[in-house]
Amino acid sequence: AAANTFLDALAHHRHTQGQPATSLAWGLWDERSSLTEKLGEADLARMARDGILPLENAEGLALFDAALAGRQPLAVGVGLDPAALRTRARAGSLPALFGELVGESRTVRRAAAGAQDAADGGTAVRDRLAALAGPERLELLLGLVRGHVATVLGHTDAGGVGTERPFKELGFDSLTSVELRNRLNAGFGLRLPSTLVFDHPTPLALARHLLAALAPAEEDPVSSVLADLDRIEARLVSLGSGDGGRGRLTGRVRDLLLRLESEGAEAESEAVSLTSASDDEIFDFIDRELGVN
Numbered sequence: 001a002a003a004n005t006f007l008d009a010l011a012h013h014r015h016t017q018g019q020p021a022t023s024l025a026w027g028l029w030d031e032r033s034s035l036t037e038k039l040g041e042a043d044l045a046r047m048a049r050d051g052i053l054p055l056e057n058a059e060g061l062a063l064f065d066a067a068l069a070g071r072q073p074l075a076v077g078v079g080l081d082p083a084a085l086r087t088r089a090r091a092g093s094l095p096a097l098f099g100e101l102v103g104e105s106r107t108v109r110r111a112a113a114g115a116q117d118a119a120d121g122g123t124a125v126r127d128r129l130a131a132l133a134g135p136e137r138l139e140l141l142l143g144l145v146r147g148h149v150a151t152v153l154g155h156t157d158a159g160g161v162g163t164e165r166p167f168k169e170l171g172f173d174s175l176t177s178v179e180l181r182n183r184l185n186a187g188f189g190l191r192l193p194s195t196l197v198f199d200h201p202t203p204l205a206l207a208r209h210l211l212a213a214l215a216p217a218e219e220d221p222v223s224s225v226l227a228d229l230d231r232i233e234a235r236l237v238s239l240g241s242g243d244g245g246r247g248r249l250t251g252r253v254r255d256l257l258l259r260l261e262s263e264g265a266e267a268e269s270e271a272v273s274l275t276s277a278s279d280d281e282i283f284d285f286i287d288r289e290l291g292v293n
Contacts, residue, residue, distance in 0.1 A: 011073040024067055027078025030054035042154035042171065046179055051084035051098070125188050129215040137215055142207040148183045149203060152176050163204045167197040188214060 007023050014021035028036065028047060044054075055063070060077060067075035082102065088094040089102050125144075129137045142163060150158040153171055161170065167177070177197045185192055190213060193199070200206040 008074050015073040020071075021073060022067055022071070023074045024064065025074065025076045025078075026055075026060070027052055027076070027080075028054045029060055030056050040154075042152075042176070045154045046152065046176065048081065049084060049179075051081045051088060053079035053081050055079045123189065126214055129211075138207055138211055141210050141214070142204060144187070145184075145203045145207045145210065148180055148187070152180050152183065161203060164202050166201045167203075168201070172197055184210070190214075 004025070008025075011021035011023035032039075047053075055077065059079065063075075063077035067077065080098075080101065085094060085098055085102050088098075094102070125141075128140060132140060143158070146158040146161040146163070149161045149167075149170065150156070153161075153176065155161070172180070178194050181192050181194055181196045184190065184196070188210065190210075196209075197206065200209045
């Protein structure tokens, strides 16, 4: 990458001096080379989804001639799929480099629409999670994660994606990891880091992380009240003994304690009486609680 950047800069420098130079940046060629011989079907499918298509030899040579005739210091020879680029524009994930190829103003609008779609998608997932119990929430997200993983890896069925098998063993690399992150961001309306699959190395671990992000565990009401009491206690202790309001506060706390103890005793008494009550007495109790005459 550093050498390529140097050559690009050298070509630009020569042009400023009135000297000829053309630096060519190539995309994927259909004919394999030592750089591309290890690309698999999943890699090609991922590049196609990004809008990058392989060049036939004749196409590449024609682009080479066009670059030399254009006399620009830098040219890019790459096969692009306009439909795929428009799809990425609608999803708001089109790189700025390709913006003018689909119409920059349309790209901006589609990016905004894509961002709104992502937000709506995140809301939809949260709504589905809210309607489910704890274990069902994790099951839903695990299914969605496995579906995205299967798509990224080029599988037709998510059933082959092991829930506790590390992403590295499934075939993930840095590129597929970023693509999975981008798909989850778009589908769930999140801003997840590029190190996502390294921080959470299995589909199950990732699903648990998403569950925490999308449906945080409800706060225990007792813990919340205890935290409030801690703060009140700290303020009471800070009051000086000569403070006139200290007595009133102490009395208020004592009254509250007596009330809680009284209500607790009543509840315990009702529970005991209900245990030994007849069916008619239980139905009468329910009617009274519901305000039914």
